Amino acid sequence: MTTVTTMTQWLRDPAPRSRLQARAGQLWLGWLRLRRNRLTVIGLSIVLLLLLVAAFAPWIAPHNPLAQDLSQRLLPPLSPGHLMGTDEFGRDIFSRIVFGSRITLYIVTLVALTAPLFGLIVGTVAGYFGGIVDQVLMRITDIFLAFPRLILALALVAVLGPGIENAVLAIALTAWPPYARVARAETLTVRSSDYIAAARLQGAGGARIVWGHVMPMCVPSVIIRVTLDMAGVILTAAGLGFLGLGVQPPLPEWGQMISAGRKFLFDQWWVATMPGLAIATVSLGFNLLGDGLRDVLDPRSSGK
Amino acid sequence: MSLIEIQNLSVTFDAKGRAVHAVRDVSLSVPARESFGLVGESGSGKSTILRAICGLAPISAGSIRIAGEAVRDPRGKAFARRVQMVFQDPYASLHPRHTIDRTLSEPLAIHGIGKADARVVQALDDVSLDRSFRFRYPHQLSGGQRQRVAIARALMLEPEILLLDEPTSALDASVQAETLNLLARLRDERGLTFLMVSHDLAVIDHMCDRLLVMQHGQAVEELTRDDLAAARMQTDYARALFDASADRMLEG
Numbered sequence: 257m258t259t260v261t262t263m264t265q266w267l268r269d270p271a272p273r274s275r276l277q278a279r280a281g282q283l284w285l286g287w288l289r290l291r292r293n294r295l296t297v298i299g300l301s302i303v304l305l306l307l308l309v310a311a312f313a314p315w316i317a318p319h320n321p322l323a324q325d326l327s328q329r330l331l332p333p334l335s336p337g338h339l340m341g342t343d344e345f346g347r348d349i350f351s352r353i354v355f356g357s358r359i360t361l362y363i364v365t366l367v368a369l370t371a372p373l374f375g376l377i378v379g380t381v382a383g384y385f386g387g388i389v390d391q392v393l394m395r396i397t398d399i400f401l402a403f404p405r406l407i408l409a410l411a412l413v414a415v416l417g418p419g420i421e422n423a424v425l426a427i428a429l430t431a432w433p434p435y436a437r438v439a440r441a442e443t444l445t446v447r448s449s450d451y452i453a454a455a456r457l458q459g460a461g462g463a464r465i466v467w468g469h470v471m472p473m474c475v476p477s478v479i480i481r482v483t484l485d486m487a488g489v490i491l492t493a494a495g496l497g498f499l500g501l502g503v504q505p506p507l508p509e510w511g512q513m514i515s516a517g518r519k520f521l522f523d524q525w526w527v528a529t530m531p532g533l534a535i536a537t538v539s540l541g542f543n544l545l546g547d548g549l550r551d552v553l554d555p556r557s558s559g560k
Numbered sequence: 561m562s563l564i565e566i567q568n569l570s571v572t573f574d575a576k577g578r579a580v581h582a583v584r585d586v587s588l589s590v591p592a593r594e595s596f597g598l599v600g601e602s603g604s605g606k607s608t609i610l611r612a613i614c615g616l617a618p619i620s621a622g623s624i625r626i627a628g629e630a631v632r633d634p635r636g637k638a639f640a641r642r643v644q645m646v647f648q649d650p651y652a653s654l655h656p657r658h659t660i661d662r663t664l665s666e667p668l669a670i671h672g673i674g675k676a677d678a679r680v681v682q683a684l685d686d687v688s689l690d691r692s693f694r695f696r697y698p699h700q701l702s703g704g705q706r707q708r709v710a711i712a713r714a715l716m717l718e719p720e721i722l723l724l725d726e727p728t729s730a731l732d733a734s735v736q737a738e739t740l741n742l743l744a745r746l747r748d749e750r751g752l753t754f755l756m757v758s759h760d761l762a763v764i765d766h767m768c769d770r771l772l773v774m775q776h777g778q779a780v781e782e783l784t785r786d787d788l789a790a791a792r793m794q795t796d797y798a799r800a801l802f803d804a805s806a807d808r809m810l811e812g
Binding site for chain 1: 614640
């Protein structure tokens with residue numbers, strides 16, 4: 257107990273003695289703000305649950321997600337040994353959903369790491385340097401924005417060939433333009449400010465100013481968009497899976513599981529419904545978390 | 561030879577096809593270790609001269625020389641080590657997402673200067689800020705404290721010339737005096753040359769040896785401090801400006 261109180265005291269110290277302590281203190285304050293909103297906590301719990309399930313999938317799943325048993329096919333939920341029933345090959349749906357969380361998380365993580373970073377770089381560079389650089393980069397962005405997202409992803413996957421890596425690539429390539437737009441807008445308001453002028457006056461080069469001074473101002477709005485877009489990414493991935501262009505069978509991908517269950521929707525509703533519920537729950541979790549993060553990361557509300 | 565030499569400087573901005581002459585044909589020279597003031601009402605082009613020196617405003621005619629060398633475009637790192645600027649608004653001149661530590665160590669990182677920890681602590685001591693401020697963010701500081709940080713940042717590279725763009729106009733009266741005294745102390749300790757902009761003759765009188773009165777982007781009259789004390793102005797505009805702040809100057 258005493259270690260806990262000294263720990264919080266260390267975190268709350270108004271006069272931190274090191275960079276590490278200052279940073280930890282900021283994180284702690286952010287956590288306190290995040291905790292105030294109950295919906296955000298629910299969203300965070302769902303996302304954490306997804307992480308835990310994905311991490312401990314082999315221990316949580318009662319069956320091998322790929323093991324077929326035709327004598328056990330299309331069992332309803334709550335039958336002995338099969339919490340959510342089985343599909344047309346007698347595979348345990350619960351186990352497949354548990355292992356499917358890994359694939360969902362893999363796609364979401366890769367997209368969340370690549371697309372925003374790329375968009376951020378394009379947007380800040382376009383906004384800061386302006387002129388011809390801005391024109392070229394933003395017109396390319398416009399071209400990508402001119403296509404509906406799923407259609408463009410479909411076209412890319414059709415060219416690249418189906419598969420999980422290509423699905424990630426296709427989603428990332430269609431996801432970055434909005435981040436570039438957001439980052440550019442933010443950059444335009446920041447670039448003429450005195451603190452950027454001060455950095456230029458100190459002899460800082462363009463790369464250092466964009467990376468160290470402009471980007472930190474754009475990151476919060478981009479992160480908020482990312483968390484709010486995560487649901488969209490999950491849905492696009494599921495959509496590609498549903499159309500047979502994403503993750504290939506027999507890998508347990510949620511969208512593709514729905515697609516397989518569609519044939520039995522009227523008689524064996526659980527085959528499509530269970531992965532559908534998983535997609536809905538995780539999307540909801542990311543949306544709630546995104547809303548909460550907006551409150552924490554909004555520059556106007558921070559520090560109050 | 562003067563440290564700062566400005567000859568026939570003109571700055572013209574292009575505002576949607578219409579040329580705006582912010583500064584017209586202004587010349588001035590400041591010897592080393594002197595403090596020179598630029599006075600005038602808002603829009604008289606005094607801040608633009610500072611910005612032109614730093615490369616933040618375009619030079620459309622004339623020349624600017626620092627220690628005999630014409631300034632180059634872009635200004636470069638050598639210029640940064642020689643000339644630094646303190647901006648008017650301490651709320652806008654510090655990066656809101658950088659701690660004071662980051663703000664002060666950034667110039668060191670740019671120029672590859674070592675011992676950042678020791679230098680940052682020393683800089684805080686120099687501007688009489690408590691060391692506990694080191695890891696705070698600008699929004700946790702008052703206006704006067706922020707301006708001290710901005711001054712400390714400008715001095716991190718140990719420049720010879722400090723350009724001061726109304727460094728106290730955003731601060732309230734008591735903090736103004738404190739900040740001016742701090743600047744005067746640092747100038748004496750480090751042998752700095754000041755080029756200071758203000759609309760307030762009282763501030764200029766307190767800080768500067770000579771001053772130039774400006775109006776509508778043009779130089780009106782150059783005065784020494786003795787001229788000012790004896791109210792020896794030649795032009796009506798300088799006299800009007802003097803009358804407006806005379807009572808406060810007598811207090812100081």
